[in-house]
Amino acid sequence: MSIVRLENISKNYLLGEQQVQALKHITLSIEDGAFVAIAGPSGSGKSTLLNLIGCIDTPSSGKIFISGQDVSGQTPDELSELRARTIGFVFQTFNLFPVLSAEENVEYPLLQFRELDAAERRSRVSRYLDVVDLSRFAKHRPNQLSGGQRQRVAIARALATQPKMVLADEPTANLDHKTGGGILQLMKDINGRFKTTFIFSTHDSRVMDMAEYLIRIEDGQIAASEGIKP
Ligand code: ADP
Numbered sequence: 001m002s003i004v005r006l007e008n009i010s011k012n013y014l015l016g017e018q019q020v021q022a023l024k025h026i027t028l029s030i031e032d033g034a035f036v037a038i039a040g041p042s043g044s045g046k047s048t049l050l051n052l053i054g055c056i057d058t059p060s061s062g063k064i065f066i067s068g069q070d071v072s073g074q075t076p077d078e079l080s081e082l083r084a085r086t087i088g089f090v091f092q093t094f095n096l097f098p099v100l101s102a103e104e105n106v107e108y109p110l111l112q113f114r115e116l117d118a119a120e121r122r123s124r125v126s127r128y129l130d131v132v133d134l135s136r137f138a139k140h141r142p143n144q145l146s147g148g149q150r151q152r153v154a155i156a157r158a159l160a161t162q163p164k165m166v167l168a169d170e171p172t173a174n175l176d177h178k179t180g181g182g183i184l185q186l187m188k189d190i191n192g193r194f195k196t197t198f199i200f201s202t203h204d205s206r207v208m209d210m211a212e213y214l215i216r217i218e219d220g221q222i223a224a225s226e227g228i229k230p
């Protein structure tokens with residue numbers, strides 16, 4: 001079953017008087033459990049595409065289905081519930097709270113789940129800090145961690161809610177090549193172990209090579225896709 005299906009999606013931005021066509025008639029499906037790279041040069045529409053898949057933004061036209069569910073008719077509350085329960089996010093700049101420790105950052109998205117008590121939250125936090133191999137750094141603040149370690153905290157935070165998919169917008173762009181490769185390998189290991197779907201964007205060809213499926217996007221259109229059903 002497809003976890004993501006986009007049907008004839010277009011996205012226009014109004015920039016002053018000018019219409020920017022960020023995405024043009026994109027149709028694609030991503031299978032549950034896939035490990036997918038969205039590759040393309042800067043300005044090609046990668047972030048726009050991820051924001052639409054993540055239900056952070058809405059398309060100008062076309063339909064988006066998440067786990068078979070058409071999200072276009074949903075209220076903002078329903079969308080935020082869907083995001084909280086189904087999707088984890090990882091960002092280029094890590095987006096950790098600087099005043100919170102690693103474990104507090106990972107716990108943060110769990111605070112909205114009323115069904116989890118403090119003990120259950122703590123056990124989730126320690127589980128996912130262990131998954132990213134940062135248990136020893138649980139009490140460290142972001143500024144006491146390296147870039148690669150910060151991105152690992154962000155991955156643990158994304159996983160803590162046990163989402164069906166993790167969306168990562170250029171997760172290695174602020175890391176050196178070796179550290180970035182380690183982050184990609186970690187994501188790939190998690191994909192294999194938990195079957196979490198990963199969709200990440202990149203303009204680094206070495207990072208693209210680690211994907212199981214590759215969607216190449218140029219000027220808001222799919223230029224090529226390898227292993228992806230049209
Ligand atoms: P990428 O992530 O591949 O660099 P983006 O999705 O950020 O590409 O941008 C695609 C196009 O849409 C670019 O031309 C960009 O300038 C434009 N764009 C993105 N966001 C906005 C916005 N909020 N307002 C106006 N134009 C935007």
Ligand code: MG
Nearest residue numbers: 046047048169
């Ligand atoms: Mg971008």
